[in-house]
Amino acid sequence: MSTLKFGARLVGVLIVGLFFVALTLQVTGGAREGVAGASGSGQITDLDNGLAVEGLSVLYRFSGVTDDGEQGSTNRKEATSIHCTNLNTTNTQVEVQLFQWNGTDVYTGTVTMPPNRSFTFSTQNTTIYFDDVLLGGNPGTPAIFQGSGRVLSSNPNVICTVQVLDPLNYPPVFMDKLTLHNSNGSIVGDIRKVYLPFIRK
Numbered sequence: 001m002s003t004l005k006f007g008a009r010l011v012g013v014l015i016v017g018l019f020f021v022a023l024t025l026q027v028t029g030g031a032r033e034g035v036a037g038a039s040g041s042g043q044i045t046d047l048d049n050g051l052a053v054e055g056l057s058v059l060y061r062f063s064g065v066t067d068d069g070e071q072g073s074t075n076r077k078e079a080t081s082i083h084c085t086n087l088n089t090t091n092t093q094v095e096v097q098l099f100q101w102n103g104t105d106v107y108t109g110t111v112t113m114p115p116n117r118s119f120t121f122s123t124q125n126t127t128i129y130f131d132d133v134l135l136g137g138n139p140g141t142p143a144i145f146q147g148s149g150r151v152l153s154s155n156p157n158v159i160c161t162v163q164v165l166d167p168l169n170y171p172p173v174f175m176d177k178l179t180l181h182n183s184n185g186s187i188v189g190d191i192r193k194v195y196l197p198f199i200r201k
Helices: 004-030 045-050
Strands: 036-038 041-042 055-068 077-088 092-099 105-112 119-121 144-153 160-164 175-178
Touching: 055 077, 055 160, 055 175, 077 092, 077 105, 077 144, 105 119, 144 160
Parallel strands: none
Antiparallel strands: 036 041, 055 144, 077 119, 077 160, 092 105, 092 144, 160 175
């Protein structure tokens, strides 16, 4: 019986040790990888330093931003729309920032949102939505490939969704939701918990 208890304890210690080694490798590896692009590379922290907006904090991050760059033509096939709603009882400043695949280009849009008001930020005009803000100015952004983005706000009581969609047709031929991540990288709404092994004595 004592050999069985010793074996169970040893297995538990090994599992806990492997968990912490994997967690350490994931955190340190991700923090040191650069974002490579045609014009060089940069650390993700450069975005926070170079594009920090006083009084605003990053609420959400997302990846998969795309736009065909065909604004104003009848050949438009893909755009990205971000919808945000202010759940606060006071006005809230919200800014959306989009980045090209290599992080070199930045397209922004900033609004002051009254309570319970929703705004739509889009990379170009869409037929299905009333686009409150065209990111990058009128008529929208140039082509964005495999881009990313983030939402900053002066108040945490703001909810958002992000979609890649067909901008020309009503109803759209396609519409896909992009996953939102918190500022720390965890998926919004993911309530999974990690349980360590329980070893009885």
